[in-house]
Amino acid sequence: xxKVIVVTSGKGGVGKTTSAAAISTGLAMRGKKTVxxxxxVGLRNLDLIMGCERRVVYDLVNVIQxxxxxxxxLIRDKRVENLFILPASQTRDKExxxxxxxxxxxxxxxxxxxxxICDSPAGIERGAQLAMYFADEAVVVTNPEVSSxxxxxxxxxxxxxxTQRAEQASDPVREHLLITRYNPDRVTSGDMLxxxxxxxxxxxxxxxxxxxxxxxxxxxxxxxxxxHESASDAGMAYLxxxxxxxxxxxxxxxxxxxxxxx
Amino acid sequence: xxxxxxxxxxRKKSASVAKERLQIIVAHQRxxxxxxxxxxxxxxxxxxxxxxxxxxxxxxxxxxxxxxDNCSVLELNVTLPKS
Numbered sequence: 001x002x003k004v005i006v007v008t009s010g011k012g013g014v015g016k017t018t019s020a021a022a023i024s025t026g027l028a029m030r031g032k033k034t035v036x037x038x039x040x041v042g043l044r045n046l047d048l049i050m051g052c053e054r055r056v057v058y059d060l061v062n063v064i065q066x067x068x069x070x071x072x073x074l075i076r077d078k079r080v081e082n083l084f085i086l087p088a089s090q091t092r093d094k095e096x097x098x099x100x101x102x103x104x105x106x107x108x109x110x111x112x113x114x115x116x117i118c119d120s121p122a123g124i125e126r127g128a129q130l131a132m133y134f135a136d137e138a139v140v141v142t143n144p145e146v147s148s149x150x151x152x153x154x155x156x157x158x159x160x161x162x163t164q165r166a167e168q169a170s171d172p173v174r175e176h177l178l179i180t181r182y183n184p185d186r187v188t189s190g191d192m193l194x195x196x197x198x199x200x201x202x203x204x205x206x207x208x209x210x211x212x213x214x215x216x217x218x219x220x221x222x223x224x225x226x227x228h229e230s231a232s233d234a235g236m237a238y239l240x241x242x243x244x245x246x247x248x249x250x251x252x253x254x255x256x257x258x259x260x261x262x
Numbered sequence: 263x264x265x266x267x268x269x270x271x272x273r274k275k276s277a278s279v280a281k282e283r284l285q286i287i288v289a290h291q292r293x294x295x296x297x298x299x300x301x302x303x304x305x306x307x308x309x310x311x312x313x314x315x316x317x318x319x320x321x322x323x324x325x326x327x328x329x330x331d332n333c334s335v336l337e338l339n340v341t342l343p344k345s
């Protein structure tokens with residue numbers, strides 16, 4: 001049974017695309033046939049983070065408008081088997097996405113894939129609502145910072161009301177909290193919200209905690225999802241996150257301040 | 263050194279200020295969840311109507327919709343300035 005998971009946040013720049021790239025890569029590394037879709041029409045970036053920007057020929061809008069077949073638009077990842085990328089259009093505007101079109105694409109993908117990861121654009125407009133509409137689960141990416149936490153709460157409100165599951169009154173979308181750019185030293189000094197604070201305010205289950213890490217920029221510079229940097233803190237934290245997404249019980253790491261700091 | 267520690271302890275940590283502010287704003291956001299889409303517009307127009315008679319601030323009006331067994335109650339609280 002295929003699972004549709006939206007990676008969303010409301011606020012921009014918190015690490016949605018980084019997380020969508022890492023999680024989809026991690027799922028494929030674990031043998032799950034996975035596709036990651038960029039819903040940010042007009043401002044595509046997932047292709048850059050995945051390192052396949054020069055291989056984009058067709059995109060999601062082409063498929064929805066019948067200008068290309070799904071298999072023509074899907075880009076096969078060069079590093080991991082079982083991983084495919086469906087890029088967003090760079091030239092069209094957001095109106096090119098229709099709910100009916102997205103539904104058709106997802107239905108076809110459901111037949112072939114184990115996981116469909118939807119990388120949402122920032123904001124709460126059409127693109128973001130379409131990215132979440134058909135989701136079974138949601139990964140809400142949140143930074144330990146006031147505007148990000150507030151926007152995440154807004155997104156939780158939308159997940160509970162503006163999704164197919166909400167409208168059909170079936171089981172609600174399963175919500176996961178993914179805290180990114182966490183700096184334990186600043187938490188210890190009292191200048192950053194703790195992960196318990198964020199979890200208490202948002203009242204959803206914690207899926208993962210990604211520390212602020214130099215590896216993330218290094219990875220995006222090279223177009224390699226950071227989960228491939230398996231010796232880095234962020235890479236390991238994403239590996240843990242993927243394990244938890246697959247239902248494994250993995251203890252939390254990287255949430256305590258380094259010993260020397262006091 | 264002692265003095266520095268003293269000063270540090272006196273100042274409220276910024277993270278706890280952030281937490282308090284978030285708790286208030288999130289509680290407010292959640293109270294509005296599930297309300298019909300017309301509520302913000304209704305509130306705005308009600309304020310406009312009241313303003314034809316009494317000058318009130320934007321935050322002088324509180325509106326909420328509560329569902330009970332078989333009916334909904336629209337509650338409107340208006341704080342009027344002292345005349």
